[in-house]
Amino acid sequence: MALTEMKVRNAKPGTKPVKLSDSGGMYLLVSPPGKKTPNGSKCWRLKYRFNGKEKVLALGTYPVISLGEARENRDVARKQLAKGIDPGEARKAEKLTGNEKAANTFEAVAREWHTRQKGVWTEGHASRTMQRLERDIFRCIGTRPIAEITAPELLAVFRRIESRGAHETAHRARFVCGQIFRYAVATGRAERDPAADLKGALTPIKTRHHAAITDPKEVAALLRAIDGYQGSFVVKCALQLAPLVFVRPGELRQAEWAEIDFESAEWNMPAERMKMKQAHLVPLSDQAVTILRELHALTGNSRYLFPSGRSFARPMSDNAVNAALRRMGYGTDEMTGHGFRAMARTILDEVLQVRIDFIEHQLAHAVKDPNGRAYNRTAHLDERRKMMQLWADYLDGLKAGAKVLPLKRAE
Numbered sequence: 065m066a067l068t069e070m071k072v073r074n075a076k077p078g079t080k081p082v083k084l085s086d087s088g089g090m091y092l093l094v095s096p097p098g099k100k101t102p103n104g105s106k107c108w109r110l111k112y113r114f115n116g117k118e119k120v121l122a123l124g125t126y127p128v129i130s131l132g133e134a135r136e137n138r139d140v141a142r143k144q145l146a147k148g149i150d151p152g153e154a155r156k157a158e159k160l161t162g163n164e165k166a167a168n169t170f171e172a173v174a175r176e177w178h179t180r181q182k183g184v185w186t187e188g189h190a191s192r193t194m195q196r197l198e199r200d201i202f203r204c205i206g207t208r209p210i211a212e213i214t215a216p217e218l219l220a221v222f223r224r225i226e227s228r229g230a231h232e233t234a235h236r237a238r239f240v241c242g243q244i245f246r247y248a249v250a251t252g253r254a255e256r257d258p259a260a261d262l263k264g265a266l267t268p269i270k271t272r273h274h275a276a277i278t279d280p281k282e283v284a285a286l287l288r289a290i291d292g293y294q295g296s297f298v299v300k301c302a303l304q305l306a307p308l309v310f311v312r313p314g315e316l317r318q319a320e321w322a323e324i325d326f327e328s329a330e331w332n333m334p335a336e337r338m339k340m341k342q343a344h345l346v347p348l349s350d351q352a353v354t355i356l357r358e359l360h361a362l363t364g365n366s367r368y369l370f371p372s373g374r375s376f377a378r379p380m381s382d383n384a385v386n387a388a389l390r391r392m393g394y395g396t397d398e399m400t401g402h403g404f405r406a407m408a409r410t411i412l413d414e415v416l417q418v419r420i421d422f423i424e425h426q427l428a429h430a431v432k433d434p435n436g437r438a439y440n441r442t443a444h445l446d447e448r449r450k451m452m453q454l455w456a457d458y459l460d461g462l463k464a465g466a467k468v469l470p471l472k473r474a475e
Contacts, residue, residue, distance in 0.1 A: 067092060069131050077104025090138045092126065108134040110141055114150045121152050168253045170213060170244070171197075171206035177247040185341065188314075193240060200225050200237055210245070211254045215261040222266055231267045238262055275396060276403030278410040283307075284462035286399065289392045291463070298380065299388050301359045302370050306385065306401065308352045308456050310408035310427065311344075313386075313401040318379045319369040321360070329353055344428045347449035349456035408455065416458060418451050426451065 067086040075084060077096050084092040089111045097104045108123035123129065123137040141151035174197055182190035204221045205213055218241065225234040241259045248254035277286055290303045306316060315337060323332050331346040338344050348356070359369060366376035373380070381387075385401035405427060412418045426448050 067131060072106065072126060072131055075106060083109075086131075086135070088135075088138055088142060090123065090134065108137070110138050110151075112141070112145060112151070114145065114152075119150075119152055121155065168209050168211065168248075169207050170210045171202045173210045173248050173251075173253055174201070174206075174244045177244050180247075183341070196233070196237060197240065200233070201241065210248045213245075213258060215258040218258050219262055219265055222262070226267055231269050234266050235269060238266060274400045274402035274406060275398055276406035276410075277399050278407055280411065280415065280462055283407060283411070283459070284465070286394070287459060287463045289394075293388060293392060295388055295391060296373060298359070298363060298370050298373070299384050301355055302380070302385055303388055304355050305352060306404045307407060307459060308349055308355070308452075309346050310405045311346065312405070312428075314382065316401075317368075317370055317382060317384065320367055321364060321369060322367075324348075324356060324369070326353065326357070338428060342428075345445065346426070347445065347452045349453045351456040351460065352452075411458075412451065412455060416454060418454070419447075422447050422451055 067084060071084070072092055075082070075092065075094050077094050079096055081096065082094045084094065086092065091109055091111070093107045093109050095101065095105045095107070106126040108126065108129060110121040110123055112119055112121065121141055123134045123141075126134075129137070144151045144154055178190070178194055178197070185193075201221060204224065205217065208217075218238075222234045222238055225237055238259050242257055245254055245257035245259055249257060277283055287307065290300070293300045293303060302316060306313075309316070309331065311333070315333060318337060319331070319333075323334070324330075325332060329348040329350075329352075331348055333344040333346065335341050335343045356369070363369060363371055363376070368376070368379045370380045370384075372378040386396075389399050389401070390396075409423055409427060412423050413420055422444055425443060
């Protein structure tokens with residue numbers, strides 16, 4: 065006789081599995097208690113034959129799946145059998161398709177891309193990128209199959225970001241999404257990059273460059289102002305060293321004494337602290353070594369060249385140099401800590417006429433040789449050492465009031 069809801073509910077597990085038959089090959093399997101099921105279990109099963117072989121299909125567990133629902137699942141399976149379809153194999157294919165779809169959602173692909181990329185990023189950049197994705201992108205299209213996302217759908221996401229006035233963030237989001245879609249194309253999860261179709265669709269933003277002083281006469285005034293700085297000696301040393309080494313502000317403030325080689329007059333910067341995740345070498349001019357020796361007498365017992373004013377265990381604030389520039393009277397539209405890089409690049413090229421690849425390599429930019437290979441950290445070291453001393457001597461001349469003509473490179 066067919067089962068009833070009451071009979072199913074009152075079935076008690078014993079010491080051995082018990083089968084309670086229903087109809088159409090379906091039965092309830094009542095199993096004894098076990099480690100995973102201390103109260104026993106009641107599972108719906110369908111026994112059927114396909115291509116002469118007897119098989120069993122799981123239809124769900126009671127009481128999650130009621131008697132009526134189990135019969136509906138049985139009827140679906142029997143219809144598949146009538147069409148020559150093995151319901152067990154169909155279930156496996158459906159599960160596989162579901163897993164594949166889950167692995168190919170925008171969020172899944174984005175996280176995979178991020179994991180592969182963060183090895184060549186700084187920790188801060190990797191963290192900020194993921195935070196933007198989680199805040200602005202995943203909540204809108206994270207569960208969508210990446211291959212099905214269209215340009216209008218993507219534009220709606222960016223318009224939502226723009227609606228809160230974050231136009232620059234919207235442009236950054238489009239750039240990052242473009243990288244993710246291109247990764248999806250390369251790995252066979254998408255046909256094309258819809259973010260590329262949105263070029264020109266977002267509200268234009270003005271490109272903002274780091275404010276920098278590049279006129280030699282104004283540089284001379286800045287250098288004299290730095291020498292007369294009345295604030296912290298540690299910050300003053302950072303200000304004096306910044307134009308001589310022209311590294312990125314974060315690389316300067318996190319510099320460690322273990323990286324400084326006084327004997328070789330070199331600053332060996334490890335790959336993990338560099339933006340491009342490549343070790344970098346900065347030849348130190350005589351002037352730079354003098355500043356470092358004076359600083360070492362004060363902070364040599366610290367891990368950092370420029371420790372925080374509150375603790376030697378931490379580097380100084382990322383705003384310390386910029387705050388000092390403001391204190392000296394230089395506005396945000398005049399000079400920034402990052403501006404020392406533009407200052408050096410411009411004057412070394414246009415005034416001192418140093419080879420541009422020497423300058424770019426010293427700036428730790430991506431420079432490749434004629435065969436397309438990236439230069440290593442010691443490439444052109446002798447030439448760069450001469451360049452750094454030439455640059456330091458030039459700056460000394462500016463401070464002393466030497467007449468230096470800004471000669472443009474001939475075109």
